[in-house]
Amino acid sequence: xxxxxxxxxxxxxxxxxxxxxxxxxxLERGEASPAAQxxxxxxxxxxxxxxxxxxxxxxxEIAPAPAKKRFNWLGTSAIAAAGVCAAxxxxxxxxxxxxxxxxxHDRVAGVSTSNNDLxxxxxxxxxxDDAQIxxxxxAPMRTIDVGYDxxxxxxx
Amino acid sequence: MKHLLRASMLFIVAAGSCLAFAQQPPxxxxxxxxxxxxxxxxxxxxxxxxxxxxxxxxxRSFEERILRKGLRWVITYPDNSPYAGQAVxxxxxKSYNYNAAKNEVRVAPSRFADAxxxxxxxxxxxxxxIAKAGTTVASRSTWVIEAKDRxxxxxxxxxxxxxxxxxxxxxxLDSKGNVFAGFQFTSIRFNASIPKGAFDLPRGAKIxxxxxxxxxxxxxxxxxxxxxxxxxxxxxxxxxxxEVKGVTILRQFYVSETGRVSLMQTKKAPESMNPGxxxxxxxxxxxxxxxxxxxxxxxxxxxxxxxxxxxxKLLGRD
Numbered sequence: 001x002x003x004x005x006x007x008x009x010x011x012x013x014x015x016x017x018x019x020x021x022x023x024x025x026x027l028e029r030g031e032a033s034p035a036a037q038x039x040x041x042x043x044x045x046x047x048x049x050x051x052x053x054x055x056x057x058x059x060x061e062i063a064p065a066p067a068k069k070r071f072n073w074l075g076t077s078a079i080a081a082a083g084v085c086a087a088x089x090x091x092x093x094x095x096x097x098x099x100x101x102x103x104x105h106d107r108v109a110g111v112s113t114s115n116n117d118l119x120x121x122x123x124x125x126x127x128x129d130d131a132q133i134x135x136x137x138x139a140p141m142r143t144i145d146v147g148y149d150x151x152x153x154x155x156x
Numbered sequence: 157m158k159h160l161l162r163a164s165m166l167f168i169v170a171a172g173s174c175l176a177f178a179q180q181p182p183x184x185x186x187x188x189x190x191x192x193x194x195x196x197x198x199x200x201x202x203x204x205x206x207x208x209x210x211x212x213x214x215x216r217s218f219e220e221r222i223l224r225k226g227l228r229w230v231i232t233y234p235d236n237s238p239y240a241g242q243a244v245x246x247x248x249x250k251s252y253n254y255n256a257a258k259n260e261v262r263v264a265p266s267r268f269a270d271a272x273x274x275x276x277x278x279x280x281x282x283x284x285x286i287a288k289a290g291t292t293v294a295s296r297s298t299w300v301i302e303a304k305d306r307x308x309x310x311x312x313x314x315x316x317x318x319x320x321x322x323x324x325x326x327x328x329l330d331s332k333g334n335v336f337a338g339f340q341f342t343s344i345r346f347n348a349s350i351p352k353g354a355f356d357l358p359r360g361a362k363i364x365x366x367x368x369x370x371x372x373x374x375x376x377x378x379x380x381x382x383x384x385x386x387x388x389x390x391x392x393x394x395x396x397x398x399e400v401k402g403v404t405i406l407r408q409f410y411v412s413e414t415g416r417v418s419l420m421q422t423k424k425a426p427e428s429m430n431p432g433x434x435x436x437x438x439x440x441x442x443x444x445x446x447x448x449x450x451x452x453x454x455x456x457x458x459x460x461x462x463x464x465x466x467x468x469k470l471l472g473r474d
Contacts, residue, residue, distance in 0.1 A: 122453060125212075127209075128209055128210055128336065128337070136326070140253050
């Protein structure tokens with residue numbers, strides 16, 4: 001049995017629970033069994049400091065370098081987009097309400113109406129007629145009408 | 157002495173109370189009734205300043221000289237006016253615009269009938285009338301009636317003479333309080349002597365009806381004219397054309413006892429005829445038919461406009 005244990009130790013084979021118990025008891029008792037003697041002859045060598053420092057150096061060499069913080073385009077873009085959205089929402093919420101009554105300030109006839117869409121011009125035309133009827137006033141046709149719109153010159 | 161002082165104080169208080177009571181404005185309804193009842197009797201010669209925002213958004217101001225006897229009016233213009241040489245006659249519910257240079261008379265329904273007899277009423281959709289003391293206009297004391305909409309925004313003001321059945325000043329306002337159209341007498345003489353024949357239409361002038369004018373303007377614009385069926389109760393009150401972004405729009409303005417609408421028509425709309433921003437008061441209904449684009453605009457809901465739009469038909473077709 002003891003020889004079996006010795007062989008296992010020499011061959012660095014795994015010991016079962018009973019064998020580990022036997023070995024521990026034999027070592028405690030200081031028996032001169034082959035297994036205990038073989039164990040006592042084992043040299044418990046402390047590793048030198050030089051060896052440790054070499055090991056540390058090697059470990060440092062082979063250890064993977066700590067990952068550098070790489071610029072995360074995806075995350076940054078998402079944050080930037082969220083910021084733009086938030087700014088837009090704030091701008092929209094704080095913007096004065098849309099004008100309910102059209103306020104055109106361009107002439108209609110023959111000139112640019114870039115500030116007015118067609119619908120707004122038509123709406124204003126109706127409002128003007130409506131207000132004139134309500135007020136009981138009217139603008140007659142100009143007396144001499146040669147078919148030219150002079151207001152473009154009058155405004156300069 | 158003590159009694160005299162006490163009596164004087166009492167007199168002052170009583171007189172002040174009487175004065176304060178006398179300055180209380182009549183109710184708006186009472187003022188409106190007085191105006192309406194007196195419209196047929198008032199006679200005057202007056203000068204008034206007229207202001208109106210034109211369809212293109214510009215404001216135009218000019219002076220009018222008015223002779224009025226009851227419901228008959230004649231308006232002329234000073235020599236330096238762009239309307240010099242013209243006269244507008246308001247006779248028996250019709251308006252006659254005489255142009256001496258062209259020797260023609262354009263006939264349309266009276267533009268003043270409603271303003272004279274109905275004077276002022278709460279805005280469509282609900283509102284209120286308020287009367288209070290007004291400023292002096294043409295050296296005459298006035299009461300003011302304000303017509304407010306449901307939101308409390310003043311849409312119209314009239315300054316009524318305290319002794320005569322006449323509006324001395326009138327303002328029709330937009331939602332921001334800007335004057336859209338109005339007038340103000342600068343001087344007036346009541347019970348003036350009206351020259352004989354002042355209301356006689358010039359003889360020999362060419363008569364141009366609105367119907368003829370509509371056909372003429374449509375022809376110039378290359379548009380097949382359409383009209384709002386008269387059976388709807390709407391009467392054509394004005395016709396004109398305007399240029400917007402190089403496109404000719406034929407405009408017709410209709411009035412009825414219940415509302416006022418504009419019918420806009422063009423060969424081909426360059427863009428939507430609906431405004432980018434919706435008005436709180438007015439609605440627009442647009443459609444296309446037979447290669448022409450139409451828009452109907454009025455102070456009514458969309459369904460009512462749509463119903464009216466179905467009654468638009470080409471002129472001359474029943």
